[in-house]
Amino acid sequence: MSLLSPSRKRSSSSSQVDRVEAFARTIPTDEPESDGTLEWDSTTIVVVRVFAGDAVGLGYTYTHDAAVRLIEDKLAPAVRGVDVETDLSHAWHELGHLLRNVGRPGMGFMALSAVDIALWDLRARLLGQPLVDVLGGVRDEAAVYGSGGFTSYSLERIAEQLGGWVAQGIPRVKMKVGRSPDDDPARVDAARVAIGDTTELYVDANGAFDRDEAVHWANRYANDWGVTWFEEPVSSADADGLRHVREHSPPQLQVAAGEYAYVPADFLNLLRANAVDCLQIDVTRCGGYTGFLNAAGLAEQFGLQISAHCAPQASTHICCAVPHFRHIEYFHDHVRVERELFDGVLEPQGGALRPDRSRAGHGLELKA
Template sequence: MEIVDRVEAAAYRVPTEVPEADGTLAWDATTLVVATVAAGGVTGTGWTYAPAAAAGVVRDVLAGVVTGTPAADVPAAAAAMARQVRNAGRPGVAGYALSAVDVALWDLKAKLFGVPLTRLFGAALDRVPLYGSGGFTTYDDDRTVAQLTRWVHEQGIGRVKIKIGESDGARPERDLHRVALARKVIGEDAELYVDANGGYGAGQAVRQAERMREHDVRWFEEPVSSDDLPGLRLVRERVRPDVAAGEYGCDAGYFARMCAAGAVDCLQIDATRCGGYTGWFAGAAVAAGHHLQVSAHCAPNLHLPAAAATPHLRHIEWFHDHQRIEGELFDGAADPAGGSARPRDDVPGHGLTLRAAAAEPYRVA
């Protein structure tokens, strides 16, 4: 039995192409935190999108409890990490760090066994449906049109999502203009999704949904804050689009409360935040128990192996920032052409390898 003998982490800050924003936040760079674990001369890699401080949590808080554990016993290591961050705060930076290490451990285990990660999990799907995600509120019409045109008419992606709820819901007319523009660009056959990132109150979200009805919006993500379960339920009961939320949940207990409250039609799970692949499958089990589908939130290449092993998957989010970073800084990134992607099944592990030379100019920790 190989024993974990090394745990390391690094952070890379990658500027955006242009300033970006959603309903409640603005940014000009995205930070990638990469965790690596090693055993028997083999290295596993995991990552998350989080403040650079998460790299310090990996090194200073988690490395000590993971080092020396059997590499095959990932659930035991995951439980040990969860105990270790009890006083550090499981939601937030500590949870992101734990998630990156968990992914790295599963990658390491699959490599030691010599199998693709999706085979270690057990595949349920050959290909994983996806949707193009971006359409930031800072985009002008020309940039929005260009992005949507590339996804739908050049890459053949039949589902797309744009951001609304601009300035905490203060610009509803511009939101509606952008929804109408998106529908015009993608045509009648593609599915149109919107994401308010909690920018609306429940009443405003219902009113906006009614006004968006003529544009056949199929998916309304986080119309109110993911913490506002009564508000999510109210919107869900009043509007036609499927209401989705949950990506900020840090554990299965949060997902269970969301499902039990009848707050969503589809549960979003983010393995880079909720405990890695271990947390993904715990959340997926909760959703299955409530007869709900799940959707992977962001980090598309990281989610592919777990998504392909989830029978009740709806799709994964091909998020612009993350797919750009994963395509630039990793070997093995998937091709989204045709609106679906296939996890790597020709190499052990998840199949992505950090290009150290390409990443080094962005390193901040």
């Protein structure tokens, strides 16, 4: 069955997808990791490849390997036949429609994200252009912040990791808080000492606090350690709670969330509630590049900047194409996984990732 209605059905062309492949790979972390609300010791990446003859587009998401079956059974039959030169927006809506009764927010949109990233990559490769130019670039490089500082880390490891990013020229770093709040002052102290006074320090509670606790810690973080970014101080399901924390925090501390927004309505709910100072968007969850542009457009209407959550290698080109962009999360786990799986991985220079314009697409290739 083709996606396309009979009137739009084209004869076979060289830009039409003729094959879809998906697989999962689970990669152990380099040591046990935890944040305010979760513990883990591995990361699973689901990779999608779409083919048009000899040309191949690559996409991925981070989720359970059950997404492979979802892609193969539900999405791939409709992706075959999509013409990436002309049909990407149509395909995005149709694939979303196919997921209606499976569940769009959550794994459904993660699977769709991986497919959409692969389709855009294939389109750019067939055009022989870097993805940033196909999307319409507005900058040559995208700022990053180092992200890790897990609650499972020793003080020495926190200092080594965060200080390492600063030594690499990254002037912004983020650490996890909220698992055992009484331990956090010593942890944040160690971080501040390691990174010096001029580095921006961010914290992420992953929704560990209730509203009153979050307000208490927001004021302490801002006043005692100069923290300027408090991510998910309460659950991002509590949009009114996020706004409450914003309204009761020092003005120099910004509240951020959005990593668990999947469909456009999820982003709109956060924006309408005035829940965030900066909207986070995860390209591997929000519906890929098509969904990212959609969510970024919504943020722009609310006068907000956006920040890319995780998956730094998939995020760089699109973040060079969004005007009101702030930074990409250079997340320790995903940096490791993407280095292990892909050739063409970008390394930060001067605190930013710069698309390699000598490569077509997003520039990533699956290692042999």
